[in-house]
Structures are given as C-alpha cells and as structure tokens.
Amino acid sequence: MIITIEADKANSDIMGSSKTYHNPTEATLDRIGGKWKTAILCLLAEQGALRNGEMMRALSPITQKMLSQQLKELEADGLILRTVFPEVPAKVVYELTKNGWSLRTVLDPLCEWGKRFVHTDKPEQNHGHQP
Amino acid sequence: MIITIEADKANSDIMGSSKTYHNPTEATLDRIGGKWKTAILCLLAEQGALRNGEMMRALSPITQKMLSQQLKELEADGLILRTVFPEVPAKVVYELTKNGWSLRTVLDPLCEWGKRFVHTDKPEQNHGHQP
DNA sequence: CGGAATCCTCGAGGATACTG
DNA sequence: CAGTATCCTCGAGGATTCCG
Numbered sequence: 001m002i003i004t005i006e007a008d009k010a011n012s013d014i015m016g017s018s019k020t021y022h023n024p025t026e027a028t029l030d031r032i033g034g035k036w037k038t039a040i041l042c043l044l045a046e047q048g049a050l051r052n053g054e055m056m057r058a059l060s061p062i063t064q065k066m067l068s069q070q071l072k073e074l075e076a077d078g079l080i081l082r083t084v085f086p087e088v089p090a091k092v093v094y095e096l097t098k099n100g101w102s103l104r105t106v107l108d109p110l111c112e113w114g115k116r117f118v119h120t121d122k123p124e125q126n127h128g129h130q131p
Numbered sequence: 132m133i134i135t136i137e138a139d140k141a142n143s144d145i146m147g148s149s150k151t152y153h154n155p156t157e158a159t160l161d162r163i164g165g166k167w168k169t170a171i172l173c174l175l176a177e178q179g180a181l182r183n184g185e186m187m188r189a190l191s192p193i194t195q196k197m198l199s200q201q202l203k204e205l206e207a208d209g210l211i212l213r214t215v216f217p218e219v220p221a222k223v224v225y226e227l228t229k230n231g232w233s234l235r236t237v238l239d240p241l242c243e244w245g246k247r248f249v250h251t252d253k254p255e256q257n258h259g260h261q262p
Numbered sequence: 263c264g265g266a267a268t269c270c271t272c273g274a275g276g277a278t279a280c281t282g
Numbered sequence: 283c284a285g286t287a288t289c290c291t292c293g294a295g296g297a298t299t300c301c302g
Contacts, residue, residue, distance in 0.1 A: 021248075023173060024243075025170070025241045026170070027248040027249060028244045029160075038157065038160065039154040105243070105244060106241055107156065109236045109239075109240055110241075111156050111159075112236070113159045114158035114160075117152075
C-alpha cells in the first residue's frame, strides 16, 4: 500500500533519526540514493562477501574514494558489515547485514522496473542467492 | 531477481535514452529520484487527479518552481498526464499515466521499507485506490 | 592492499519576483 | 490560478595525491 502524509499534516514533518522527511520514501532514498549505493548493494546481494579490490573492478569506473565513502555510509546505516582480517597485507571483506538483505524487497522492483529502459541483448542471468 | 552487470562487462555501460547507467536501478532512480518525485507520485496514486494548488498544499513546503519543474520532468518521462481545461481562470489537472501506475511496484516497497524509520503514532490509514 | 586527505566543479534545489 | 524567469548556495561527486 502506498502511504502519503495527509495534506493537513504535511507541515508537521516526519522525523527519522535526526533528519526530516516529508514522506517515508525519502527515508529509504536517503539510505540507498547515493550514486553507487544500489549498485553496491545489488553486487553484494549477488556475490555475497567481497573485498575492496573486487568491488572496485566490478563497479568500474567507480573511484576508490567514492567506494570507500559509500561503503562507510552504508555501514553506518547498518546495511552492510565490514570485517577486517589482520593479515599482511590487510584484508577487508564487505557483506550485507540482515537489514541490508531486507532491502531486496526494494532493490528488486527498482531493478526490474529499470530494466525496461536498458536495451540489452544478453540473456538474463540467474546467480542464485538466498530466498 | 536482482540484476547487476557483470564485472567484465561493467565498462561497456548500459544505454538508456541518451543516458549512461551502470545498473538498471539507476535508470529507475533517474526517473523517480528527484527531491519531490516520489512524494508527487505517491500523492497522485492516492488521490487520483489533482490540481496545481491542491498539490502545493499537500506537498508543503514545496515551492511552485520545484513543483512545476518536477511535474514537467515526470510528464516528459511519461509518468504523469497533464490536462489543461481552457476555462477562466485556467484549470490544470495532473494524474498518473499507465506507466506512472506501473511504478507502484517500486513506490510501494520504497514506502514500506522507509516506514520503519518514521516514528509516527497515528494509526495507519487506508485510502483505497485501484488494485 | 585498502584506504584517508585535499581540492575543485557543477548542477540540483531553493528564494524571490514577474506574467497571462 | 498556474505558472516562468533569475539569481544564488551548497554539497554530492570526482581527480589527484599521500599513508600504514
């Protein structure tokens, strides 16, 4: 069901953790609306745990700064988990949290709807991941 | 299903009408990612056809400029229909197109997921609209 | 390897005033 | 009533360089 704040209550803005939204959808977009966030989330949903370098390659032409930044924000929002293995050289792995996985209900339609504008002739690919 | 472009094909970007996306979700966000677009779309989905003034009030504190601009873009993307009634004074009505309605599969989850961050104590409201 | 620190630009979004 | 037309700001996003 679609929820929109009633007209007469629209002025009393809705508060999310210290931010003001006029609509619940803004709360979601505030978390996944970054330039690379949906790409990152979809990638992790597909591939499971990934390292920095792997994501850099998969998300090319993303820059290291943007990847780090977006990952940090996603982590702060509790959507992904960052694990550091104290090896030499350092090894860092990122994966979705439970909350991150819950986003599939959003990412899925977002992806499906967008595919109609993507003229690709390559056959659809099904990398299985948790149902 | 979540679709992400494969790593080795990520460089050959996907083309939407004259724009470049790295992921199908970007195509969707490109159309609904404007500051007020989801609010506008949800509002029209709920209320049906609405006039400029009605939307101004419902979306307060939106400005006239932003409303016009976002509506124009949504119309250009074929998501809403603008109808002018040649009366005096002028009367303009906006409503969702078929394509706009198809966005409910996206807006719905977007809204549902976001509600968890919206601490509202008012009971959920069910304005019925087409199933 | 996996970052952090700087610097810069460019355009989305807002305030304000005018118009048919 | 339903818009344009201007002007301005401010921060997301990108390029580049350094670090443990």
